[in-house]
Amino acid sequence: MTMQELTYQVSFNTPAFLGNAEQQAQWRTPPFKALLRQWWRVVKAPDVGYDHHKLLQLENALFGNAADDARAGPSGRSKVQLRLSSWESGTLHGVAKGEMVKHEEVPSKQVGANLYLGYGPIGGSAARTAIDPKAPMLTLKLRFSAEFESEIRIAMQLAHWFGSVGSRSRNGFGAVHFEGDGLLPAKDLKAEALTAQRVLLATSQCLCREWPHAIGVDIENTPTIWRLLKVEGNKLDGFGRWEDVMRVLAQIKIAVRTAPLFKFQGGGPAGHDTPQPRHLLSYPAGNSHSVNGWGKDGRMANQVRFKVHRRLDGKFMAVIIHLPCSLPDKLAHALKGVIPDQEKVWAEVHRLLDAQKSNGLIRLAGSQ
Template structure:
């Protein structure tokens, strides 16, 4: 078994709660992150068949299924050994400044709100006379780092190296991580053993685009499945954007992501009582419930964000915002609850194309280059 050694660091604060909702370095979330990006790496090889992918995943990560396809008892230990140097608590006890962003739908004619609170509501809360604060202390602060070791077999090494590369480029962990919180950075400590992570600059410059295209799929095809399995493409271009400018701090980068998210969400209708365009992005939507998705008057159904954010640092330690789309269709369970008012795939495609058009204006689409030169 080969041992891959890394330092893992958070670029933005992470809300990685334990059983008491206190921020703590723990291995289960990292194993879940490995699974998430391993699926993207392996999905095409399994012809995007969730049954084949699930079986391959169980064989690699271990499972406790009672029966196999022939009805026999079947369980398997993981072929991966994952270890953090220690399970320690986070070091952030108090939230600092929350830079404002304008939201036109707040109040009568719009007003400024906390950008961090907007992207992190839940782990973050508003405290009277104090402003934005942590709902539960501690959290894991930006720049906290720890040793991360992965034991892999020779047969799995190639797939897991690709998976770790994707995590370095796109991985986020913890509460509200799809909004950019808990942005992960990896640094290899055993480059001499044959594997060196490509830097985030290779994404920002476009040098990595050809590699990413191997794990991409056209948007319309992605919407035929209800689980994230590839980075989407539109007109043969990846659905991948970076901010138009770099920033001096993670706080400023998160402020920019809040501005961008408000920009595309407020351009979509969200009628009260029935499903509208904005409900396709994620659900629930504050003050815009869908009657068919209520259970005894409560919002118990969930639709996770497909359009994800991350904050990365370049070689000069400047911060950049990334946005990328892992598209999938609206789950059939939610569709059935809409009755005759189901949202067609064409409507989903229309909404996402509109969102992508807004991102093309607010950010910069990352495109391929020759030898990494724009």
């Protein structure tokens, strides 16, 4: 068997909350392997017609499976090995709550941007350390059978463009920066490349499945991807600090979640008998807005993800990406009422993001 090895230099563009057994930050390989698997699924899903049972069997055959299962495939060791040059602990003790931004739904009418996007690791009862974005790069090596080289290279490219790891990674923390082995920088992110990688799918089709399997494409043939840059007069430039990017990302997220369609009607201790549009964005949605049937145990992660990039000139930008998927069957079956129209909900999210041009948010152009 011919083996292939890929070598990358890795660092973070924002503080990373990679918790060890004591929930303190430490460089570890499992989060990177999980990130690789996540984007490998997106790469490989078209090959099996988006059949998650077939995909799971292929995934377990490649990345390992601890126990025999008829649907998941036989047990076996991973054919992909990852190695970090160090397992150092994070040295950043506490991340500041960030610059205050307006938020009409909180009592003080404002909230720290970092606190809003990183609640839990930031502002929680227990102090959490983080890996400092200023920490030196480490080396990450991947070793695997050469027959899997193409799909793993594409998955690593997607992880570089869109991937983050650790707590609150979907909100921009733990933004991974990879260098090496043919990776293209964020400036080379184009719809044509994604089309060639076969990772785009019509948003309406994506909403037929309950797991993230593709990047959406709206009816105008535009991917559900946006770039965020700093507005400088009549031009766009990079941000000077990652904190500045997070401030604008917080403002954008608040603007979307508090738009008229997503304002809660009712609620309180009795909760909601049926989900409202805001509940489809992520769940739980606060103590006063639980859904009867989902309660406190229901979980649905935000499908819209933030990734902060450090450009070649040292300045920062961000990418917002939506991997559309439907309300999980488990949550849908627990309801007695009507579910809001999911296509309309996400179309409104996309419209609201498109409306943020004045804040430097620009939709990625579609393939020509």
